[in-house]
Amino acid sequence: MLSRTADSLYWLSRYVERAENLARILGVAERLSTLPSAYAGTSSEWESAILTAACGPAFFNNYSEATRANVIEFIVASDANSSSIRNCIQTARANARAVRTAITTEMWEIINGCWHEVQKFKLKNIDPSQLARFLSVIQEASLRFDGAAYRTMLRTDHFRFQRIGTFIERADNIARLMDVKYHVLLPAEEPVGGGLDYFQWSAILRAVGALTSYNWVYRDNVKPWLVADFMILRLEQPRSLISSYENLNRQLDSLAERYGRQGQAQRLARATFAHLENQSIDELFQFGLHEFLTEFIAENNALGAAVTEQYLL
Amino acid sequence: MAKAKAIFDEMNGFDGTVREGYRTLARWLKDTPSELLANRKSEAEYFFRRIGITFNVYGDAEGTERIIPFDIVPRILTTTEWAKLAKGLEQRVNAINAFIGDVYGERRIVKEGLIPEELILQNPAFQPAMTRIRPAGDVYVHIAGIDIVRDGPDGFYVLEDNARTPSGVSYMLENREAMMRLFPELFNRLKIAPVDNYTDNLLRTLRSVAPKGASSEPNVVLLTPGPFNSAYYEHSFLADKMGIEIVEGTDLFVRGNVVFMRTTEGPKRVDVIYRRIDDEYLDPLAFNPQSVLGVPGLMSAYAAGNVTISNAVGTGVSDDKAIYSYMPEIVKFYLGEEPLLLNVPTWRCREPQALRYVLDHLAELVVKEVNGSGGYGMLVGPHASKEQIELFRAKLIANPDGFIAQPTLALSTVPCFVDNGLAPRHVDLRPYVLCGSDGVRVVPGGLTRVALKNGSLVVNSSQGGGTKDTWVVEGDMTEAQFRSQSQSQSMGGS
Numbered sequence: 001m002l003s004r005t006a007d008s009l010y011w012l013s014r015y016v017e018r019a020e021n022l023a024r025i026l027g028v029a030e031r032l033s034t035l036p037s038a039y040a041g042t043s044s045e046w047e048s049a050i051l052t053a054a055c056g057p058a059f060f061n062n063y064s065e066a067t068r069a070n071v072i073e074f075i076v077a078s079d080a081n082s083s084s085i086r087n088c089i090q091t092a093r094a095n096a097r098a099v100r101t102a103i104t105t106e107m108w109e110i111i112n113g114c115w116h117e118v119q120k121f122k123l124k125n126i127d128p129s130q131l132a133r134f135l136s137v138i139q140e141a142s143l144r145f146d147g148a149a150y151r152t153m154l155r156t157d158h159f160r161f162q163r164i165g166t167f168i169e170r171a172d173n174i175a176r177l178m179d180v181k182y183h184v185l186l187p188a189e190e191p192v193g194g195g196l197d198y199f200q201w202s203a204i205l206r207a208v209g210a211l212t213s214y215n216w217v218y219r220d221n222v223k224p225w226l227v228a229d230f231m232i233l234r235l236e237q238p239r240s241l242i243s244s245y246e247n248l249n250r251q252l253d254s255l256a257e258r259y260g261r262q263g264q265a266q267r268l269a270r271a272t273f274a275h276l277e278n279q280s281i282d283e284l285f286q287f288g289l290h291e292f293l294t295e296f297i298a299e300n301n302a303l304g305a306a307v308t309e310q311y312l313l
Numbered sequence: 314m315a316k317a318k319a320i321f322d323e324m325n326g327f328d329g330t331v332r333e334g335y336r337t338l339a340r341w342l343k344d345t346p347s348e349l350l351a352n353r354k355s356e357a358e359y360f361f362r363r364i365g366i367t368f369n370v371y372g373d374a375e376g377t378e379r380i381i382p383f384d385i386v387p388r389i390l391t392t393t394e395w396a397k398l399a400k401g402l403e404q405r406v407n408a409i410n411a412f413i414g415d416v417y418g419e420r421r422i423v424k425e426g427l428i429p430e431e432l433i434l435q436n437p438a439f440q441p442a443m444t445r446i447r448p449a450g451d452v453y454v455h456i457a458g459i460d461i462v463r464d465g466p467d468g469f470y471v472l473e474d475n476a477r478t479p480s481g482v483s484y485m486l487e488n489r490e491a492m493m494r495l496f497p498e499l500f501n502r503l504k505i506a507p508v509d510n511y512t513d514n515l516l517r518t519l520r521s522v523a524p525k526g527a528s529s530e531p532n533v534v535l536l537t538p539g540p541f542n543s544a545y546y547e548h549s550f551l552a553d554k555m556g557i558e559i560v561e562g563t564d565l566f567v568r569g570n571v572v573f574m575r576t577t578e579g580p581k582r583v584d585v586i587y588r589r590i591d592d593e594y595l596d597p598l599a600f601n602p603q604s605v606l607g608v609p610g611l612m613s614a615y616a617a618g619n620v621t622i623s624n625a626v627g628t629g630v631s632d633d634k635a636i637y638s639y640m641p642e643i644v645k646f647y648l649g650e651e652p653l654l655l656n657v658p659t660w661r662c663r664e665p666q667a668l669r670y671v672l673d674h675l676a677e678l679v680v681k682e683v684n685g686s687g688g689y690g691m692l693v694g695p696h697a698s699k700e701q702i703e704l705f706r707a708k709l710i711a712n713p714d715g716f717i718a719q720p721t722l723a724l725s726t727v728p729c730f731v732d733n734g735l736a737p738r739h740v741d742l743r744p745y746v747l748c749g750s751d752g753v754r755v756v757p758g759g760l761t762r763v764a765l766k767n768g769s770l771v772v773n774s775s776q777g778g779g780t781k782d783t784w785v786v787e788g789d790m791t792e793a794q795f796r797s798q799s800q801s802q803s804m805g806g807s
Contacts, residue, residue, distance in 0.1 A: 004561065
C-alpha cells in the first residue's frame with residue numbers, strides 16, 4: 001500500500017483516540033472540580049487536566065491561570081492548541097478524506113458525522129450541560145469508529161496501520177494520565193478507602209471507563225497500587241499499557257509476516273512488551289512510578305518514530 | 314435548423330405522440346400520483362445528499378461543494394438509436410486518435426492542405442515534446458467525452474469533443490444507482506442496458522495500453538491533484554471501483570527513467586498513470602516549474618517508453634473549436650468513411666467570407682472562443698444585450714482567428730419533474746468512449762445534463778443545470794399496447 005495512505009490511516013486513528021482521551025480527561029476534571037475541597041484534596045483539577053493533555057507550555061503561553069473556563073476553552077476548541085478536541089476531529093477527518101478509499105463507508109460516515117456535529121456546537125463559553133453533551137458526542141464517535149474499524153475493515157495492512165495508530169496513542173495517553181496523578185498513586189501512609197484521595201484514584205478509573213471492571217478484577221476498595229497494577233500490568237484491562245503493547249506486537253508481527261521482513265519497530269515493541277510482562281507492581285513502585293512512566297512515554301515515542309521511519313515515509 | 318424551428322421533445326415528439334422507448338415510462342408517470350413522485354424525488358435528494366455529504370463537502374477553508382441537482386425522470390434512447398450513435402462515436406474517436414498521431418508525426422493532413430499548419434502549431438494545447446514520443450499502441454485518447462445534442466428524431470450533432478480529461482462519469486454511475494433504488498418497478502418492466510461495467514472496461518482499457526516492459530498485471534494508478542480538487546470525489550470513486558491506488562504527485566518518483574510509487578513495502582513500479590491533472594502540471598521539469606502536483610522526471614520516463622500517461626500528453630489539440638470545424642474532413646481523411654455523426658455547422662471567423670457573414674448575423678448566432686471551454690468566453694446572440702453584441706463585434710474584428718460561430722440550436726427537451734409537475738427542459742448528452750489497444754468500448758448511455766431553469770439552454774451545473782439518468786431500453790410497449798392500456802385506463806378509471 002502507499003506510504004501516504006498508511007500514514008493517513010495511522011494519524012486518523014491517533015487523532016480519534018486522542019480526541020476521546022481528551023474528552024474523558026475533561027469529563028473527569030469537571031466531575032472532581034465540583035466536589036467540595038474536603039473531598040477533592042488540594043490539587044487543581046484544571047491544572048492537572050492541562051498537564052495530562054500534554055499541552056502545558058502552549059496553554060501557559062496563552063493564559064496566565066488554569067481556571068475552568070480557560071482550560072475548557074483551550075482543550076475543547078482553541079485555535080492556539082493544535083491538539084484541541086475540535087482540531088483532533090478536524091485533522092482526523094482531513095486524513096480520512098485523503099484516504100477515503102482506504103477506509104470503509106461506515107468509518108467515514110462516523111468521522112464525517114462527528115465533524116458535522118462538532119460544527120453545530122457553540123464552543124465559545126460552552127455551558128456545563130452543552131459541554132457534557134459535546135464530550136459524549138466525541139466519546140461515542142470514537143467508540144463507534146473503533147467498532148466500525150474492527151467490524152468492517154479488511155484484515156490487510158490497512159487495518160494493521162489503523163490499529164497501530166490507535167494503540168500507540170492510547171498507550172501514550174494512559175501513561176500521561178497516570179503520570180499526572182502519580183503523586184496521588186504513591187502508596188503513602190493513607191488510610192485505605194474513604195481517604196481524601198479516594199476520589200482521585202477512582203477518577204483515573206473513571207477516565208478510562210474502568211471503574212466497574214476494577215471491582216470485578218480486584219473485589220476490593222479502590223487502592224492506589226491496585227489502580228496502577230490494573231492500568232499498567234493487567235492484560236484483562238483493555239486500556240492498560242500492557243494490553244496496548246500486546247496489540248501492537250500482534251499488528252506489527254502481522255505486518256512483518258506479510259512483508260517478509262521486520263525492523264526496528266518490531267524489536268522495540270517486543271522489548272517494551274517483555275519489560276511490562278516481567279514487571280511486578282512492587283518492583284515498579286520501588287523503581288519509582290514517575291520514573292517508570294517517563295521512561296515508558298519515551299519508549300512509546302521511539303516506537304512511533306520507528307513505525308514512521310520504517311513504513312510511512 | 315432555422316431560427317423559429319419547433320422544439321423536439323424526446324418523449325412527446327413534435328406533435329405530442331409518445332415515442333417508442335418512452336411508452337412504458339409515460340404510462341407509469343400517468344398512473345403514479347404526483348405525491349409519490351415528489352416523495353421519491355426527496356428520497357433521491359436524501360440519497361445524493363448522503364453521498365454528497367460523504368464525499369463532496371470541503372473543509373472550512375474551502376467552502377462546501379454543491380450537490381448537482383438530480384431529476385428523477387429518466388432520459389431514454391432506444392437500442393436502435395443507441396446503436397447508430399455508438400457507431401458514430403467509435404468512428405469519431407478513432408479519427409481523433411489518428412489525427413493526434415498525425416499531428417505529432419508526419420502531419421500529412423497539413424501537407425495535403427486540409428488543415429492550415431498554424432491552427433496546429435499555434436494551438437496552446439500543442440505539446441512539441443510529443444513529436445518525439447509515441448504512446449503505447451499509438452493510442453492517444455483512451456477516454457473521450459463526446460458532447461451530443463439533438464434537434465429531431467434523427468438529428469444528433471456533436472457539440473464538442475473532450476479529449477483531455479473528461480469528467481462527470483461518476484454521475485452517470487451514481488444516477489443509475491439512485492434510479493435502481495428508487496424505481497425498481499420500472500427496471501422490472503423495461504429492459505435497461507446496464508452501465509456499471511464502465512469502471513471494469515476502463516481498467517481493461519488502461520491495462521491494454523501498458524508499456525511493453527510492464528508485467529502481465531500492469532500496475533495502474535490514478536493521479537489526482539488531491540482532496541481539495543473539486544473532482545476529488547470522482548477520482549476516489551473511480552479508483553475505488555477499479556481497485557487501484559489513488560496517488561498524488563508526492564507519492565511517485567522517477568529513478569532511471571522508471572516511475573515508482575512509495576509504498577509501505579518500499580518502491581513499487583508504476584506502469585500506467587490515469588492522470589486527472591492537466592498537461593502543464595504533470596512534470597515540473599518539463600512544464601510549469603511551479604507545479605507541486607506533478608512528478609519530476611515523469612516526461613523523460615514517458616519518452617523512454619517506461620510508463621503510459623492516460624490520456625496522452627497534448628491531446629487537447631483536438632478539443633480546439635477551430636479544429637472541431639474540420640472534424641468531418643478529418644474522419645474522411647483518416648478512415649476513408651463518411652462521418653456518421655454530424656457537426657453543428659460552424660463558421661470559422663478566420664476565413665474572411667465567414668467573418669463577414671458572422672458580423673452581419675451576430676444577433677442570431679452563438680460565438681465561441683476557439684480555446685474556451687465550459688461555457689466561458691461565449692456570446693449567445695438571441696439572449697445577448699446590444700452592448701454584449703457590440704463588445705463581441707470588436708473582439709471578432711480584432712482577433713478573428715480566435716473565434717468560431719454556430720447557429721443557435723433548437724436543443725431537444727425531455728420532461729422533468731419540477732415544482733409544479735412535469736415540464737419539458739432542454740438536455741444534452743455526454744457518452745464516455747473508451748479506446749484501448751484492444752478496441753473501442755462505449756457503455757450504453759452517458760451523462761444527460763439538463764437545464765432545469767425553464768427555457769434555459771445552459772446545462773452547466775454552475776448555472777442551474779442538473780443531471781438525469783440515461784436509459785438505453787429494449788422491449789418497450791408497442792403502440793397498440795400503449796393505446797389499449799391508455800383506453801382501458803380512461804374508461805375504467807374512478
